[in-house]
Every structure is written in C-alpha cells, then in structure tokens.
Amino acid sequence: MDFAMTDEQRLIIEQVRRFVREEVAPLEDKLDPDESRLGPDDYARLVSKVKDMGLHGLGVPPEYGGPDIDTVTMTLIAIEISQHRAGLYSPCYGSFGGAGLAHLYEASEDLKKRYLYPTLNGEKHGFFGLTEPSGGSDPARAIQTRAVKDGDDWVINGAKIFISGADKAEYGIVFARTDVGKGRNGITCFIVDTDTPGFHVRRVVHTLRSAYYATELQFENMRVPSANVLGEVNKGFAIANDRLSRQRIPYAASCIGIAIKAQEMCIEYAKLRETFGAPLATRQAVQWMVVDNEIDIRTARWATLDAACKADRGEPFRTEAAMAKLLSTEGASRVVDRAIQIHGGYGVTKDLPLERWYREMRIRRIGEGPSEVQRLVMARNLFGASL
Amino acid sequence: MKVLVPVKRVVDYNVKIRVKSDQTGVDLANVKMSMNPFDEIAIEEAVRLKEAGKATEVVAVSIGVAQSTETIRTALAMGADRGILVKSDETVEPLNVAKILKGIVEAEKPDLVILGKQAIDDDSNQTGQMLAALLGWAQGTFASKIEFDGDKILLTREIDGGLQTLKLNMPTIVTADLRLNEPRYASLPNIMKAKKKPIDEKTPADYGVDVKARLEVLKVTEPPQRQAGIKVESVEQLVSKLKEAGVIG
Numbered sequence: 138m139d140f141a142m143t144d145e146q147r148l149i150i151e152q153v154r155r156f157v158r159e160e161v162a163p164l165e166d167k168l169d170p171d172e173s174r175l176g177p178d179d180y181a182r183l184v185s186k187v188k189d190m191g192l193h194g195l196g197v198p199p200e201y202g203g204p205d206i207d208t209v210t211m212t213l214i215a216i217e218i219s220q221h222r223a224g225l226y227s228p229c230y231g232s233f234g235g236a237g238l239a240h241l242y243e244a245s246e247d248l249k250k251r252y253l254y255p256t257l258n259g260e261k262h263g264f265f266g267l268t269e270p271s272g273g274s275d276p277a278r279a280i281q282t283r284a285v286k287d288g289d290d291w292v293i294n295g296a297k298i299f300i301s302g303a304d305k306a307e308y309g310i311v312f313a314r315t316d317v318g319k320g321r322n323g324i325t326c327f328i329v330d331t332d333t334p335g336f337h338v339r340r341v342v343h344t345l346r347s348a349y350y351a352t353e354l355q356f357e358n359m360r361v362p363s364a365n366v367l368g369e370v371n372k373g374f375a376i377a378n379d380r381l382s383r384q385r386i387p388y389a390a391s392c393i394g395i396a397i398k399a400q401e402m403c404i405e406y407a408k409l410r411e412t413f414g415a416p417l418a419t420r421q422a423v424q425w426m427v428v429d430n431e432i433d434i435r436t437a438r439w440a441t442l443d444a445a446c447k448a449d450r451g452e453p454f455r456t457e458a459a460m461a462k463l464l465s466t467e468g469a470s471r472v473v474d475r476a477i478q479i480h481g482g483y484g485v486t487k488d489l490p491l492e493r494w495y496r497e498m499r500i501r502r503i504g505e506g507p508s509e510v511q512r513l514v515m516a517r518n519l520f521g522a523s524l
Numbered sequence: 525m526k527v528l529v530p531v532k533r534v535v536d537y538n539v540k541i542r543v544k545s546d547q548t549g550v551d552l553a554n555v556k557m558s559m560n561p562f563d564e565i566a567i568e569e570a571v572r573l574k575e576a577g578k579a580t581e582v583v584a585v586s587i588g589v590a591q592s593t594e595t596i597r598t599a600l601a602m603g604a605d606r607g608i609l610v611k612s613d614e615t616v617e618p619l620n621v622a623k624i625l626k627g628i629v630e631a632e633k634p635d636l637v638i639l640g641k642q643a644i645d646d647d648s649n650q651t652g653q654m655l656a657a658l659l660g661w662a663q664g665t666f667a668s669k670i671e672f673d674g675d676k677i678l679l680t681r682e683i684d685g686g687l688q689t690l691k692l693n694m695p696t697i698v699t700a701d702l703r704l705n706e707p708r709y710a711s712l713p714n715i716m717k718a719k720k721k722p723i724d725e726k727t728p729a730d731y732g733v734d735v736k737a738r739l740e741v742l743k744v745t746e747p748p749q750r751q752a753g754i755k756v757e758s759v760e761q762l763v764s765k766l767k768e769a770g771v772i773g
C-alpha cells in the first residue's frame with residue numbers, strides 16, 4: 138500500500154497545475170461568469186500547449202492516440218484541470234480534448250470511422266440519449282422509445298429528456314426498446330445522425346447549469362439503417378458497462394478539484410476577513426468548517442484514487458467507483474456550501490466562482506446516476522445478485 | 525559545448541509563506557516546493573541551445589536536501605541530460621554554493637554555466653557573481669538574450685534606461701533574468717524519459733567544502749501589515765489627505 142505519487146506523476150501534475158494557473162485561470166477574468174467556451178484563438182493556443190505536453194486526448198485509450206497513462210494518473214490530472222471557474226462541466230475549456238462516448242469504442246470499425254474518429258478529431262460531437270420522461274434511474278424499465286424493424290432500417294418513435302448538448306451535436310446514441318416485455322434484454326443502442334428526418338429537438342430544458350444545455354428530444358418515424366446499430370440487437374444495455382463505471386472516476390475527480398479550490402479560497406479569506414475585532418480564521422466555528430471541508434476532500438480523494446487503483450490492477454471496481462462518485466459529489470457540494478457561508482454575501486456574487494460551482498454541484502448529485510442509484514449499485518454488490 | 529545549470533529547490537512562488545513562531549525562519553513543513561523560477565529559465569535556455577545544435581550536453585546540479593532530486597528530475601524532464609545532487613542537510617550559503625560549484629566546474633569542465641539571477645527564497649543574487657570570481661571567468665549577469673558570435677557570446681542585459689550588450693569570452697558565467705525566455709511545459713514522453721537519466725550523488729566534502737554557516741540569522745519577521753485604505757470624494761480631499769499623511773508638502 139502506497140499513497141505517495143511517483144516522480145513521474147508529481148512532474149505531470151506540476152505541469153498541469155502550472156497550465157491551469159498561468160494559461161486558463163487568467164482568461165476567466167475577462168470571460169462571462171457562466172462561459173464554457175473560449176474564443177477560437179485562445180482555444181487554439183491552449184490546445185497546442187496541451188499537445189506539446191503530450192496530454193491531448195485525456196481519457197482516450199492510448200491505442201486511439203490518447204496519452205499513455207494509467208487511471209490513477211488520469212485521475213490526478215482530472216483533479217487538477219477542474220480547478221477554475223468553468224472547471225466542472227468545461228475543464229480547461231475542453232483544451233485536453235474529448236474522449237468521446239464510451240459506447241463508441243465498442244462499435245464496429247465502420248461506425249468508428251464514421252463517428253469515433255471524427256469525434257476524437259473534434260470534427261463531430263455526440264449526445265448520450267438514455268433518460269426518458271418516464272425516468273432515468275431505472276432506464277431498463279423506463280425506456281418507452283420503440284424501434285421497429287422495417288426492411289433494412291429501424292423505425293424509431295419516442296422521446297428523451299435531459300439530453301445534454303443534443304442541440305449542438307452531429308449525432309447521438311439513442312437507446313430504444315426493440316423487444317417489449319424483455320426488460321433490459323430488449324433494449325438496443327443506435328447511433329443517430331441529428332439531421333435524420335423525424336429527429337426533433339423539442340426544446341432546451343433550462344437547469345441550474347447555464348451552459349451545455351439539456352434538451353428534450355422527440356423521434357417521429359425516424360429511420361435509422363441497421364448498420365447504425367451499436368453492438369447487438371437487444372443487448373444495448375450491457376455495452377460499455379465497464380467503461381461507464383470507469384467514467385465515474387474522472388467525474389468524481391473533477392468535483393474534488395472544485396472542492397480543493399474552494400477550500401483554498403476559504404483559508405485565504407478567513408485569514409483576511411475580520412469581524413468583531415479578529416480574523417474569521419481565529420473562530421472555532423470557522424475553523425471547524427474548514428476542517429470538515431478537509432475531511433470531505435480527503436475522504437473523496439482517497440476513495441476515488443482507490444477506485445482508480447483497482448481499475449488499473451484489473452480488479453472489480455464497480456462498488457469503489459460508485460462510492461467515489463457518491464462521496465465526491467456529496468462531499469464537494471458540502472465544501473462549496475461551507476465556502477459560500479465563510480465568504481458571506483460575496484460568496485453568492487458572480488464576482489466569485491462559488492455560486493456557479495454551487496449550482497453545478499447540485500446537478501452532480503443527480504447526473505451520471507444519482508446518489509441513491511450509487512447506493513443501489515453498492516447494495517447489489519454487498520447482497521449479491523439475488524437482490 | 526557543455527552547459528552546466530545549477531537548480532535550487534525553493535518554496536513554490538505561489539505559496540503564501542509563513543514565518544515560524546520562534547522567528548528563526550520560514551515554515552517549510554508541508555509547504556509545496558518547486559524549482560526556483562529563474563533556474564527554470566536557465567534550464568530552458570540551456571535546452572534551447574542543445575536543440576539548436578549549439579550545446580552537446582546539459583548537466584543540472586542541485587545542492588541541498590535529498591528531496592532536491594525532485595528539482596533535478598524536473599530539469600531532466602525539461603530536457604537536461606543528467607544530474608548531480610550535492611546532498612547537504614545544512615543550509616548552504618551563497619559563497620559555499622559557489623565553492624561547491626567551482627569544484628563541479630573543475631570536474632565537469634563545462635564551457636558555459638547558466639544560473640538564475642537569484643533564488644526567490646533568500647533573494648541573495650550572489651552565487652553567479654561569486655562563482656565567476658572564484659573561477660576567474662567572464663560573467664554576464666541579468667541576461668535577457670544570449671546569442672553567439674563565433675566563439676564569443678553576445679549577451680543582452682536589462683539595465684536602467686535601456687539594454688546593454690556584452691561580448692564575452694568563453695568559458696563564461698551567465699545569470700538569467702525573467703525575460704530571457706518562457707520555460708516550456710515538460711511533455712509526458714520527456715517526463716517518462718527523465719526517469720532513466722542518471723543522477724550522481726555527491727557531498728560538499730567531495731569538493732573539499734565545509735558548509736558551516738558564516739552568517740547568523742538573528743530574527744525573521746513578517747512584513748508590517750498594510751493599513752486599510754480610504755475612499756476620497758474629491759480631488760481636494762485627496763490632496764488634503766496626502767498632505768495629512770506627509771506624502772506631499
């Protein structure tokens with residue numbers, strides 16, 4: 138057991154930390170507090186620096202051109218790159234590149250050529266369409282969108298909700314029921330071009346997050362060729378399970394990054410701000426808030442690195458990833474909440490990043506599987522498959 | 525041409541330093557340490573000389589505690605070829621650093637030594653100059669540009685009111701100023717390669733130097749707290765307040 142970073146990890150983290158501090162954070166002084174994109178020049182400059190660092194395509198497996206690093210190192214990097222205002226949903230404004238949707242790596246070579254590679258090049262963007270108005274926690278039961286075979290096509294009818302970024306995407310992954318009455322064994326995964334007749338973005342669903350909007354989709358007799366079935370018919374649900382669990386790790390890590398930054402702000406401000414004749418930092422009530430922040434941060438960090446370690450060793454890590462997601466999202470939410478309290482009125486102004494993190498952190502306890510579903514995943518592992 | 529670059533492990537420039545309660549120095553426990561920023565510039569310049577085909581080897585030296593290896597690894601990841609750690613748990617004062625470096629120069633025979641103009645912890649700004657004196661070499665301090673003219677160095681330095689260019693004979697000592705270059709980000713492949721680059725371990729005694737301190741630190745204190753400012757309503761009020769404060773007559 139060793140919690141120490143290797144020399145290489147330390148060096149990588151130093152580079153990334155400097156990048157965030159010197160290249161990314163200063164840009165935010167001039168950006169709208171809710172911005173999630175940079176102008177083309179700044180973006181290109183950042184991307185070229187990330188490429189020079191050899192870290193572009195973070196999260197992309199090395200065989201697809203991503204950096205050759207393990208999950209632990211990736212997690213450490215993910216903790217760093219979220220440490221700025223837009224860091225939760227737009228870490229470093231996307232300059233580390235996107236890994237694309239986990240499911241695409243399981244696709245046929247033809248589909249990879251049409252969707253995965255253009256996504257890794259930044260030419261195409263995809264959405265992930267699972268949740269429906271009938272529910273997101275238990276999609277196996279809730280999915281009502283139907284796909285019916287007609288010749289060499291599938292005809293899809295139904296609706297999806299809360300689908301992030303579908304208004305700006307060129308394609309997306311859509312889960313639809315292909316065999317009624319078979320539960321999770323009757324769901325198929327399709328890749329759908331957003332210019333397909335019958336594909337409609339009904340509206341943008343406004344949420345606490347002010348960028349990268351969630352949308353509501355409707356499919357009306359939308360014809361999708363058989364070649365666009367991802368994986369096997371009726372087996373759409375099991376695809377990429379492992380990769381999806383793995384995704385919870387960087388998801389957790391970005392929350393930890395925000396919490397670390399908020400904690401830095403707390404300590405600095407508490408030492409500076411005086412009330413009733415003494416700095417806030419001298420009050421036990423404030424000290425304990427900062428200590429509780431630290432406990433939340435460290436617990437989440439250990440749990441997340443433990444999940445990453447197990448993933449690297451090839452051991453099962455579903456329980457660990459679920460726990461990491463839960464501890465990080467809930468812990469970081471508390472940290473940001475306390476940080477706002479310590480900053481008083483300034484905490485809720487748009488002069489500071491805290492209010493944005495507060496809004497976005499609230500979503501984090503619901504997205505990518507709510508806390509209750511993470512507990513459910515853990516319970517299933519503890520009680521065995523019988524439950 | 526062989527280039528030697530000394531690199532110092534210092535408190536990271538982003539850390540707000542705290543004075544120890546007994547006033548004997550700065551608290552270093554659990555404080556993030558990094559390479560002295562001016563030394564990063566020195567390494568960058570040396571690596572650029574190598575990439576331009578002018579330098580054949582870049583050697584990074586650090587004098588200090590065992591963890592200074594981390595600082596050397598950073599230099600290796602930026603592109604230095606090998607490292608020398610001169611291990612000492614004692615604080616090594618500038619003159620002793622210069623003496624140790626003199627020993628290393630005699631053993632390594634570099635054509636050029638590039639140092640940071642000063643370290644951001646003690647701000648001494650002495651080592652480069654002392655080393656030049658001990659070796660009897662030419663020196664170009666506060667360099668903002670280094671060019672070559674045959675076997676001589678054309679070195680631009682920032683001085684009050686303008687730029688000065690020196691023509692220096694080799695071998696020579698150069699100290700790097702802020703605007704000499706912008707240090708690179710070490711790349712992932714180079715970080716991985718750095719792992720395999722050798723670091724020699726030495727002690728001050730290997731160079732016949734006794735690092736016993738000659739200077740005694742009496743007291744280290746925080747700078748005085750800044751008084752809060754006030755807002756004035758008019759130019760008249762501003763003038764009268766400045767007079768009150770004795771800033772203007």
Ligand SMILES: Cc1cc2nc3c(=O)[nH]c(=O)nc-3n(C[C@H](O)[C@H](O)[C@H](O)COP(=O)(O)OP(=O)(O)OC[C@H]3O[C@@H](n4cnc5c(N)ncnc54)[C@H](O)[C@@H]3O)c2cc1C
Pocket residue numbers: 265266267268271272273274275298299300301302344346351500503504505506507508509510513
């Ligand atoms: C901003 C945003 C972006 C999103 N982006 C996407 C996207 O891109 N793609 C996509 O497919 N989905 C997306 N979602 C949907 C998200 O994944 C779902 O909201 C989530 O899965 C929960 O589903 P639900 O909202 O239908 O809640 P429900 O499933 O109706 O659950 C309601 C509440 O009950 C709890 N609960 C459920 N089951 C149990 C149980 N057995 N025991 C106890 N409590 C339980 C849940 O945790 C939740 O708190 C997004 C959501 C938001 C808010």
